[in-house]
Every structure is written in structure tokens, then in C-alpha cells.
Amino acid sequence: MPVLSHEKLIIAFHKLSLFMAEQGTTFDQLLQNSSNYNAWFTTAEVERAVNALRNMLNNTDLEKWFADIKINPTPKKVGLILAGNIPLVGFHDVISVLATGNIALIKLSSSDNKLMPALLEELIKIEPLLADRIQYVERLQDFDAIIATGSNNTSRYFDYYFGKVPNIIRRNRNSVAVITGNETKQQIAALGHDIFDYFGLGCRNVSKIFIPENYDIAAFFEPLQDFQPIINHFKFNNNYDYNKSIYLVNMVPHFDNGFILLKEDEGLSSPLAVLYYQRYQQLDEVKEILEQQKDQIQCIVSAAEGLDNTLEFGQSQQPRLWDYADNVDTIKFLNAL
Secondary structure, eight states: OOOOOHHHHHHHHHHHHHHHTOSSSHHHHHHHTGGGTOTTOOHHHHHHHHHHHHHHTOHHHHHHHHTTOOOOSSOOEEEEEOOOSSTTTTHHHHHHHHHTTOEEEEEOOTTSSSHHHHHHHHHHHHOGGGGGGEEEOSSOOSOSEEEEEOOHHHHHHHHHHHTTSOEEEEOOOEEEEEOOSOOOHHHHHHHHHHHHGGGGOSTTSEEEEEEETTOOHHHHHGGGGGGGGGGGSHHHHHHHHHHHHHHHHTTOOOEEOSSOEEEEOSOSOOOTTEEEEEEESSHHHHHHHHHHTGGGEEEEEEOOTTOSSOBOTTOTTOOOTTOOGGGOOHHHHHHTO
């Protein structure tokens, strides 16, 4: 099996990013019709995912990323169990396997089993030597390593079946935002993307906010009004109506702006169309909570001084190539095979 150089792979990945911008292609037509097979995959949300990948695959970042990559001269078969909660969510795992010279055995999610093959088909047209390194499987067997993404429940299954080989097994994670009360309206509006992009279905979506003790919720709601049309999506609306009715029947205190419910809760994982909030007196309280729950947190969005490893408002769904899921360095794992 021929070894592909860093230079050829960088060129191929970047050309793929340029292809994603083209209109009128078979992939573009599939993008426009993606909601026909997954109602959550609206044209706007698939375009959002594609644009995020395009931004990720810029030449400068690709060259920086490849500086730490070793190409395996004896390719290993890496089984990839992909999630399907948001469009093309497993793409980074696939290109990581390809970048390290290994073979991707791809188990697609039934929720996202058309966009990924279409995109990788184009990648193979750009660089035909990748054809033998991309394989789709219904059942994983004869693999040397596993990268599996699922829920806390499926992770126990993954641990049982794949625990004897090198593995990365991802579980449920959520993202949070820490608000100080000094944010501008523009910053809170940007936070709306962290909350509402992909309907809040991703692990990088903010599902909980920490707010100062006397923070005015109305000041939070006002800049989010541009996201009001999300309620017109029938599945999101169903979740909003269901959770609202539960809170009303059980007399659970909550805030409601007509398209998102805010409920005070110490948990991290809020139901769809619900955002948890927790009040704090001192930022040190939040730091302690974040440290205690770090294994359940994907991203922290904040402009607060003194918090480490935070993202700017609006950036949680714009990962760079080296922003690895669960803070586990996928390339370091693959380099060690």
C-alpha cells in the first residue's frame, strides 16, 4: 500500500475544502435535500457543518497540524464508530486516521449515512490512493484499534467488546458558559450560536450557564431574539412544548422566552429546548464545580478572567484541527499504534 506524504495529504484535504464551497455538485444537491432522511439536518444546519469543516481545513492549520503527525509505514486498521447527532460529526476522526497513514473502517450512523460517503467519495477523486484506506463496514472485525463515539450506555458496550485493543471511547459530554454580567449584547448574541446551532444537539453546544447571583435573566434573553425562528422547526417545537408542559403541570419554576426554557439546576445535561442555569457568588465557586465535573464537560465558553481553557462566545462549534473531542489527542493515540 503506497505511503502518502504530508504534502499530498495537505493538498488533498485543502482541495476537499474548496470542493465543499462549490454549488451544483451531487454533494451540494444532497446537502440541499438532507432533511428528507434526517429532519434535524436542515439545509441551514448542514451548510453550517460544511462551512465549519471548510474553515478547519485551511492550509495554515493543516501544515501546523501535520507537523505533529507520523505516517505509519505499516498501516493499521482503525475501526470508527461514528455518531450522527449533528451533520458530519465524525469527519475529524476519519481524516485523523487517513493523515496518520492508517486504514479507516467506518461504521456509519444510521442518522448520517449519506453525507459522509459522498464527501469521502470526492476526497478519493482528489487523491485516488486513499481509496484502499476508506472502507465501510456494517460490523467491525479484524481491527487493530477503535475510536467509538456514543452515549454513557453504549460506552459500556464498547468497553466490553473493544477493551482489549487500543481505543478511544467517548461518552456523553456537555458544554457550559460562564457569564459575569459584564458581557456586551453582542457577546450574548454570539453565545446564542453556542446554544442553538445544530438545535443544541452537539456535545459542543452549551446546555448550561453559570450566572452571578443577581443577574437579570431579561438581559440574557433580549440579545437572543434573532434565534426565535428555531421554534418553527417541528421537532424542536415538540421538545419545547413537552418540557414546558412538564414544568407547568409540576409547578417547576422556570423562565420562558417563547423558544427556550431556563431552569435552575445543578446538572449539566439539559433536555432539548431547555437551558439549565446555576447562580454563583464568587467565580471561585464555578472553578471548583468545573474542576469536579471536568470529565463531563466538552467546552467552556466565557470571557471571565481567571478561567483556563475557555472559548470566546460563539466559537464552541468552530473547532480547529487540534481541538480534540474529550481533550483526548487523537493524533497522539494514532501515532502510537
